[in-house]
Amino acid sequence: MSFTFFSVEFFLTFMAFFLLYHFVKDIKYQNYLLLAFNIGLLYFIGIYVLLIVLIFSFFVHYFALLIYTRLSKYILLSSIFFIILNLAFFKYFPELKSDIDEILMFFNMSESFNFVFPVGLSFYTFNAITYLYYVYKYKEVKPFFELVTYLSFFATICSGPIFRANNFFEQYYSIKRFAKEGEIITLVLFAVVKQVLVANYLGIMIDEYTQDVTTLSILGLLDIVWMYSLMLYFNFSAYVNLVKALALMLGYTLPTNFDMPYISANIKEFWTRWHISLSSFFRDYVYIPLGGSYGGFAKTQLNVFIVFLLSGIWHNNTLNFAIWGAFHGLCLIGFNCWNKWGKPLPNFLAKFITFNVVSILWAFFYFTSFEDIWLYFHSFLLNNAVSSKDILICGVIFIWFLVYQYSSGLFCAIVYIFNNLHFILQVIVVVLVLMVVFVVMPDGIPNFIYSSF
Amino acid sequence: MRVLRFFFILISSFLILSILFNKSLFSYIEQKYHKDYRVDFALFDVINNISGNFHIVDNKLNLELFELKNHNYVLESANNLSSKQISHKDLFINFRKNDFSYLKDATHKYEADFSMYELILKYNQKHNKKNLSYTKSENSINIKQDEKKEDAIQDIKDDKDLIDNSKIHLNKNDKVLLIGDSLMQGTGMFIIKELKQGEVKTKNIAKQSTGLAYKKFYDWQSELKKALNEDEYKAIVVLMGVNDYWDMINPNNRTKYLKFGSDEWNEVYSSRIKEIVDEAKAKNTEVLWYQLPAVKKKALNDKVAILNVTMENTIKNENYGVFVKVDDIFGDFKEYVKNEEGKKKSVRGSDGVHFTPYGYSLMAKKLLDYIEFDKEINDEK
Numbered sequence: 001m002s003f004t005f006f007s008v009e010f011f012l013t014f015m016a017f018f019l020l021y022h023f024v025k026d027i028k029y030q031n032y033l034l035l036a037f038n039i040g041l042l043y044f045i046g047i048y049v050l051l052i053v054l055i056f057s058f059f060v061h062y063f064a065l066l067i068y069t070r071l072s073k074y075i076l077l078s079s080i081f082f083i084i085l086n087l088a089f090f091k092y093f094p095e096l097k098s099d100i101d102e103i104l105m106f107f108n109m110s111e112s113f114n115f116v117f118p119v120g121l122s123f124y125t126f127n128a129i130t131y132l133y134y135v136y137k138y139k140e141v142k143p144f145f146e147l148v149t150y151l152s153f154f155a156t157i158c159s160g161p162i163f164r165a166n167n168f169f170e171q172y173y174s175i176k177r178f179a180k181e182g183e184i185i186t187l188v189l190f191a192v193v194k195q196v197l198v199a200n201y202l203g204i205m206i207d208e209y210t211q212d213v214t215t216l217s218i219l220g221l222l223d224i225v226w227m228y229s230l231m232l233y234f235n236f237s238a239y240v241n242l243v244k245a246l247a248l249m250l251g252y253t254l255p256t257n258f259d260m261p262y263i264s265a266n267i268k269e270f271w272t273r274w275h276i277s278l279s280s281f282f283r284d285y286v287y288i289p290l291g292g293s294y295g296g297f298a299k300t301q302l303n304v305f306i307v308f309l310l311s312g313i314w315h316n317n318t319l320n321f322a323i324w325g326a327f328h329g330l331c332l333i334g335f336n337c338w339n340k341w342g343k344p345l346p347n348f349l350a351k352f353i354t355f356n357v358v359s360i361l362w363a364f365f366y367f368t369s370f371e372d373i374w375l376y377f378h379s380f381l382l383n384n385a386v387s388s389k390d391i392l393i394c395g396v397i398f399i400w401f402l403v404y405q406y407s408s409g410l411f412c413a414i415v416y417i418f419n420n421l422h423f424i425l426q427v428i429v430v431v432l433v434l435m436v437v438f439v440v441m442p443d444g445i446p447n448f449i450y451s452s453f
Numbered sequence: 454m455r456v457l458r459f460f461f462i463l464i465s466s467f468l469i470l471s472i473l474f475n476k477s478l479f480s481y482i483e484q485k486y487h488k489d490y491r492v493d494f495a496l497f498d499v500i501n502n503i504s505g506n507f508h509i510v511d512n513k514l515n516l517e518l519f520e521l522k523n524h525n526y527v528l529e530s531a532n533n534l535s536s537k538q539i540s541h542k543d544l545f546i547n548f549r550k551n552d553f554s555y556l557k558d559a560t561h562k563y564e565a566d567f568s569m570y571e572l573i574l575k576y577n578q579k580h581n582k583k584n585l586s587y588t589k590s591e592n593s594i595n596i597k598q599d600e601k602k603e604d605a606i607q608d609i610k611d612d613k614d615l616i617d618n619s620k621i622h623l624n625k626n627d628k629v630l631l632i633g634d635s636l637m638q639g640t641g642m643f644i645i646k647e648l649k650q651g652e653v654k655t656k657n658i659a660k661q662s663t664g665l666a667y668k669k670f671y672d673w674q675s676e677l678k679k680a681l682n683e684d685e686y687k688a689i690v691v692l693m694g695v696n697d698y699w700d701m702i703n704p705n706n707r708t709k710y711l712k713f714g715s716d717e718w719n720e721v722y723s724s725r726i727k728e729i730v731d732e733a734k735a736k737n738t739e740v741l742w743y744q745l746p747a748v749k750k751k752a753l754n755d756k757v758a759i760l761n762v763t764m765e766n767t768i769k770n771e772n773y774g775v776f777v778k779v780d781d782i783f784g785d786f787k788e789y790v791k792n793e794e795g796k797k798k799s800v801r802g803s804d805g806v807h808f809t810p811y812g813y814s815l816m817a818k819k820l821l822d823y824i825e826f827d828k829e830i831n832d833e834k
Contacts (some may be wrong), residue, residue: 015463022456094799097789101797114788116803181459211645211657368810423458430466438474
């Protein structure tokens with residue numbers, strides 16, 4: 001069954017749950033309710049998804065008990081290895097299908113089976129790793145049902161952000177006071193405008209532009225990656241805005257995942273502003289264990305490269321994603337070298353270059369097959385004539401880029417204004433904004449790109 | 454108190470928006486739950502008059518995702534169709550009874566396979582006889598009862614004209630328009646690539662969650678008309694239907710429902726197909742209509758089989774266009790297909806309806822069986 005947070009059905013169900021949740025003031029019962037809601041939602045998405053989460057939770061619980069009783073680093077590492085293996089198995093199963101079938105046929109066994117990648121497996125695998133580390137570090141195991149509540153947490157299960165165990169459980173046991181209404185509604189409105197309006201339109205434009213890249217001018221080809229760069233950001237950050245609002249309604253504050261990434265003046269800064277929960281996860285659970293910046297300049301660069309290569313491979317197993325990760329790694333190494341020996345660039349120029357480098361590298365994300373990306377870059381050599389539409393799109397993006405640089409206080413300002421409105425006026429504002437969105441939005445279901453990773 | 458105030462803000466906003474966009478909301482409910490809850494309420498009329506065409510196509514719909522289950526009904530039923538006199542109505546009645554045992558038990562002494570079934574259809578058409586599989590009357594050819602059955606089959610096999618598919622000829626710089634649902638959105642990306650080898654230009658205006666059954670939700674006829682007025686196309690390629698296998702509100706009497714697969718339903722659906730084809734024909738545009746690929750869930754696949762019969766019947770019998778068959782690859786549901794190197798590659802999405810990029814590329818390649826490019830371009834190649 002299809003599921004999207006952007007639906008009338010989800011809205012009404014969640015509002016009923018919200019009332020009940022706050023009506024029951026006891027934390028214990030609130031937590032039971034949360035577990036029931038998580039399970040109910042997973043069941044609705046598909047019993048297969050629910051079963052995988054439950055089986056996965058059993059294993060994680062078992063590993064946690066092992067780590068707790070033995071307190072051995074090797075058990076921690078082998079447990080993490082096992083759950084990553086599980087993730088890799090589901091992620092790469094389609095590629096391995098032929099080989100697995102051959103083995104099965106050798107034993108005269110049926111080959112008519114399949115393992116579909118379950119929704120959210122990547123994200124609850126990352127959460128589970130943080131939990132196992134938490135058990136090892138704090139020597140504390142959570143009861144099984146609390147672990148299931150954590151791993152199946154509805155707000156983060158589909159596409160993150162990665163919600164670390166210590167952060168989650170700290171909030172899980174605390175009294176949930178409902179507050180921050182202005183922030184919640186602003187987050188929802190931001191999410192709707194970004195996704196339903198901006199990202200959807202950008203998606204349509206990109207589809208139109210990518211129908212035949214060989215006919216595009218150089219500017220048109222660049223327009224594709226600029227638009228995709230914006231679409232990815234609006235799409236993913238809209239999703240995070242929405243789940244953040246939902247979690248806040250239940251008294252949970254999710255970690256920040258985006259912090260205006262396209263104002264970054266270098267690639268290093270970009271990774272502290274883009275998909276923060278993932279990059280900090282890779283930093284703490286891969287880069288630092290590899291040795292981090294200890295071991296000299298060259299070793300640090302090697303570690304950086306490994307982290308980004310792994311990040312690329314995690315996103316997908318095609319060559320393009322590995323290239324994407326490797327290029328990001330190389331860009332970061334390049335920046336580190338520049339930082340060490342070169343002169344700093346003017347701020348705006350640095351921001352402009354960073355935005356362009358990131359955008360061009362997103363092409364490896366968009367064109368998932370090697371032939372497609374080859375065709376895309378090869379089309380730059382064709383030097384077709386520039387159309388007025390290419391110039392218009394470029395102009396709009398450039399203006400957006402300029403305005404965006406100075407819009408860091410926008411969210412807080414809107415929250416402030418909203419909080420100071422009478423609640424009847426608040427209703428009017430919400431209705432007006434959504435009305436405009438619904439009237440001018442394109443057709444189509446919001447499709448969150450990250451849910452497939 | 455804060456909770457209640459917040460609840461009030463959101464729910465009252467929702468209610469106001471629901472009233473303002475009541476048309477869209479009811480359309481959404483109709484398409485998703487196949488029920489019409491429209492009420493005669495003066496306020497709605499006033500608002501709808503003011504708002505005019507404030508009709509949003511809902512962004513929350515996706516009826517194309519289904520649970521996972523394996524089966525191979527389509528090919529099986531198709532095999533049996535060729536061996537036994539099974540009318541569209543029989544298929545429907547048995548679908549309603551959920552009983553396909555008679556299909557499975559049917560024995561077929563000529564061991565007709567699917568291509569045989571196709572040949573028989575063509576034979577019938579060529580000899581101006583009523584279609585074997587779809588007719589309800591006794592006029593249809595019954596191979597079993599034919600005294601000269603062996604000769605008849607040999608005749609069919611020998612007739613080379615029958616084996617050649619009718620093809621659409623596309624010249625350099627011709628334009629092709631793609632319409633359909635999300636399956637066409639995916640397939641279309643690869644059709645564009647495939648048609649490029651004939652230097653044919655392609656435009657894809659497919660829209661997810663759309664079909665022919667819910668005209669109020671999305672009117673493909675008028676969308677097509679608009680597109681054909683904007684540009685000149687040599688052909689249109691249609692791939693849609695996976696959102697259509699539900700009971701339909703009777704267009705002539707909106708308080709009544711037409712049961713999916715019933716004669717009335719098929720008649721209305723067939724007329725919707727004709728509307729699309731007629732729009733194209735009015736502009737001298739050829740029509741290529743895709744057969745629906747099997748889906749994973751058996752109950753839905755049984756419906757797909759019925760829809761395919763209606764589509765094929767309409768397109769072929771009325772000589773309306775070319776019916777693009779995909780059942781040699783996707784006639785029965787499979788998640789993996791061997792590529793040229795003999796390695797199994799995943800072809801279907803996790804929902805059992807959509808495809809992986811490789812699956813879409815195979816769907817797109819099927820179209821080439823029904824297309825003939827400019828000779829010059831072929832020679833160049």
